[in-house]
Amino acid sequence: MLYALKIAARYLTANKGQTALLVLGVAVGVFIFIFMSALIGGLAEFILSRTVGDMSHITIQAETVDPPLLIAPDGAVLVASERGETRTATLSQSATWVPLIAAVPGVKAVSPQISGAGLLARGAQSAQVSVTGVEPGNESAILDLDGYMVEGSARLASDGIILGQKLADDLSLSLGQTLRLQSSDGATILLTLGGIFLTGNGAMDDGRAFVSLSTARSLFDTPQGVTRIEIKLDDLNSADDIALRIRALTGLDAVPWTDGAEQLMEALDAQAQTGIFLKTFALITIVIGVASALLLSTYRRRPEIGIMRAMGAGRGFVVFVFVMQGGLVGLMGGLSGAVLGYLALLPFPSRDEFRAGTLPMDITQGSYGLAILLTVIGAVLASILPARSAARVDPVTAIGQ
Amino acid sequence: MSALLEVRDLVKTYGSGEAATRVLRGLSLRLDTGEMAALLGPSGSGKSTLLTILGTLMKPTSGSHVMLGQDLIAAGDRELTAFRNLHIGFVFQFHNLLPDFTALENVIFPTSVREGRETPAARERGRDLLVRMGLGDRIDFPSANLSGGQKQRVAVARALMNSPELVLADEPTGNLDRASAMQVMELIGQINREEGTTFLISTHDEKIAGFCRRQIVVGDGLVTG
Numbered sequence: 107m108l109y110a111l112k113i114a115a116r117y118l119t120a121n122k123g124q125t126a127l128l129v130l131g132v133a134v135g136v137f138i139f140i141f142m143s144a145l146i147g148g149l150a151e152f153i154l155s156r157t158v159g160d161m162s163h164i165t166i167q168a169e170t171v172d173p174p175l176l177i178a179p180d181g182a183v184l185v186a187s188e189r190g191e192t193r194t195a196t197l198s199q200s201a202t203w204v205p206l207i208a209a210v211p212g213v214k215a216v217s218p219q220i221s222g223a224g225l226l227a228r229g230a231q232s233a234q235v236s237v238t239g240v241e242p243g244n245e246s247a248i249l250d251l252d253g254y255m256v257e258g259s260a261r262l263a264s265d266g267i268i269l270g271q272k273l274a275d276d277l278s279l280s281l282g283q284t285l286r287l288q289s290s291d292g293a294t295i296l297l298t299l300g301g302i303f304l305t306g307n308g309a310m311d312d313g314r315a316f317v318s319l320s321t322a323r324s325l326f327d328t329p330q331g332v333t334r335i336e337i338k339l340d341d342l343n344s345a346d347d348i349a350l351r352i353r354a355l356t357g358l359d360a361v362p363w364t365d366g367a368e369q370l371m372e373a374l375d376a377q378a379q380t381g382i383f384l385k386t387f388a389l390i391t392i393v394i395g396v397a398s399a400l401l402l403s404t405y406r407r408r409p410e411i412g413i414m415r416a417m418g419a420g421r422g423f424v425v426f427v428f429v430m431q432g433g434l435v436g437l438m439g440g441l442s443g444a445v446l447g448y449l450a451l452l453p454f455p456s457r458d459e460f461r462a463g464t465l466p467m468d469i470t471q472g473s474y475g476l477a478i479l480l481t482v483i484g485a486v487l488a489s490i491l492p493a494r495s496a497a498r499v500d501p502v503t504a505i506g507q
Numbered sequence: 508m509s510a511l512l513e514v515r516d517l518v519k520t521y522g523s524g525e526a527a528t529r530v531l532r533g534l535s536l537r538l539d540t541g542e543m544a545a546l547l548g549p550s551g552s553g554k555s556t557l558l559t560i561l562g563t564l565m566k567p568t569s570g571s572h573v574m575l576g577q578d579l580i581a582a583g584d585r586e587l588t589a590f591r592n593l594h595i596g597f598v599f600q601f602h603n604l605l606p607d608f609t610a611l612e613n614v615i616f617p618t619s620v621r622e623g624r625e626t627p628a629a630r631e632r633g634r635d636l637l638v639r640m641g642l643g644d645r646i647d648f649p650s651a652n653l654s655g656g657q658k659q660r661v662a663v664a665r666a667l668m669n670s671p672e673l674v675l676a677d678e679p680t681g682n683l684d685r686a687s688a689m690q691v692m693e694l695i696g697q698i699n700r701e702e703g704t705t706f707l708i709s710t711h712d713e714k715i716a717g718f719c720r721r722q723i724v725v726g727d728g729l730v731t732g
């Protein structure tokens with residue numbers, strides 16, 4: 107109905123000021139919708155990246171094998187223990203599993219690791235450290251070491267070690283110095299300080315040391331396999347599903363990050379609910395605004411509606427004229443609100459640069475299309491009531507008044 | 508001459524109960540093709556009521572209404588809308604034009620609403636009609652800015668747009684000065700003579716009535732002369 111559209115457009119342009127106000131009102135509603143989407147989405151992103159961003163999304167930990175119990179005939183309980191086996195269990199076949207896991211769709215990175223406790227010493231000073239051996243070239247697979255480096259490089263040389271800044275400060279270390287690292291097993295290795303990082307996480311900056319996987323092998327006497335496999339995903343939210351697949355694929359106990367993170371999930375959920383609530387209110391405001399403006403317009407145009415009906419315009423035509431007005435207002439308000447929202451979000455730091463203290467608005471999560479679509483639908487629905495009342499105008503009384 | 512329309516025993520009662528007003532009390536009337544008739548009668552006698560019923564904008568309380576062989580009492584809203592569009596033109600006293608549209612857009616409305624768009628052919632005919640009404644220089648003028656007489660002439664052009672058999676005019680010159688009123692009536696008379704369009708025009712003005720060959724007088728809800 108091109109002709110009804112023309113009349114609708116004419117009605118809107120005939121009262122430019124009024125239409126502009128109405129469109130502005132709708133745009134503000136859309137703006138709020140987009141702002142809320144970006145804020146709630148950004149907040150979730152921010153909270154997740156702060157809490158799980160640097161974490162393994164799925165972790166496979168070697169199970170500590172309980173030493174077998176032997177019951178002696180006299181009733182005494184004996185523990186059979188072999189040296190090495192009590193200390194750490196290993197995932198002995200990691201070499202086969204790692205490529206298998208890496209091939210699972212949705213897996214971004216796989217990091218086989220050997221970890222243990224150690225004593226770091228330089229001269230007379232020493233400190234307890236938790237040592238993680240990772241594959242050189244794969245240092246930033248889970249924790250973004252590269253991004254946290256303050257000195258040196260995250261790239262591990264075979265005799266290299268990377269430390270947190272606090273630890274380096276405590277021991278007054280500087281790049282290139284040689285350190286002695288002694289494992290809890292008693293093995294000692296000399297390493298060169300190749301980089302210093304600062305993550306903002308105290309325990310990490312204070313007591314973590316990264317070495318190459320081969321260094322960790324000799325340090326912890328693990329010639330085969332690894333103690334832990336950490337997996338990073340493209341999408342955090344697919345952890346449960348992918349963990350199941352990995353379990354089915356390897357038979358290993360793959361644990362998604364969501365295990366034990368129920369409170370966090372609940373908090374995020376509540377936050378998302380709040381967002382939906384506020385967005386719904388923004389939409390309701392739009393619907394009420396459009397409905398009341400159009401209702402007023404149908405009242406003001408009663409004589410004209412009567413004329414059109416007398417000239418042979420059917421009820422459906424009249425309905426169409428007013429529904430089109432609603433649709434046009436929704437479209438214009440939706441588009442301008444989306445543009446306004448986008449412009450307003452531009453100054454905020456991008457999602458990779460969220461900082462504490464600023465609103466973590468994520469411009470990519472503005473739901474612009476959805477906002478426009480829902481607004482148009484809402485405005486069209488809002489116009490149905492006025493349109494129907496317009497179609498019911500009695501030409502006789504309308505023209506006679 | 509053949510009958511264009513015929514109404515018989517029209518009764519129209521407004522309201523109900525104690526407030527009921529019986530305006531038409533069994534009125535019968537026949538109009539033939541090509542007639543030019545004036546509808547006279549005191550204020551409140553039911554002239555507008557009759558025109559509204561003849562224009563299918565309202566149904567009588569009882570009575571029959573046949574035009575062009577069609578029983579318009581039995582017809583539904585959709586049929587009547589289409590019927591009006593094709594066969595009946597209207598000129599009202601007030602609120603005649605769509606103020607946000609130009610003179611031409613107003614004139615071609617009856618065709619555009621039927622065809623779903625404004626066609627070049629409709630524009631052509633609309634322009635011709637406006638030129639004929641002496642409004643060649645006001646074709647694309649916003650209708651809200653036209654003078655009263657000009658508005659009524661645009662309304663006459665619009666009433667003729669779909670070449671209807673019948674044009675109903677309710678005091679079309681009621682709020683015009685004498686010169687404009689005469690101009691509008693002359694145009695109506697000219698169309699009637701040249702195209703054979705039937706006109707029924709209600710008026711209080713004897714001079715206006717003088718333009719018409721037939722005078723129909725309504726009183727007491729009946730045709731009295």
Ligand SMILES: Nc1ncnc2c1ncn2[C@@H]1O[C@H](COP(=O)(O)OP(=O)(O)OP(=O)(O)O)[C@@H](O)[C@H]1O
Pocket residue numbers: 521522528530548549550551552553554555556557
């Ligand atoms: N919608 C209505 N409800 C109730 N009464 C009505 C209605 N319309 C008209 N009437 C009454 O019907 C009677 C006839 O009205 P109508 O408008 O047909 O008269 P008219 O002959 O056109 O008068 P005028 O010359 O003043 O235009 C009047 O008494 C009027 O008050």
Ligand SMILES: [Mg+2]
Pocket residue numbers: 554555556677
């Ligand atoms: Mg009247």
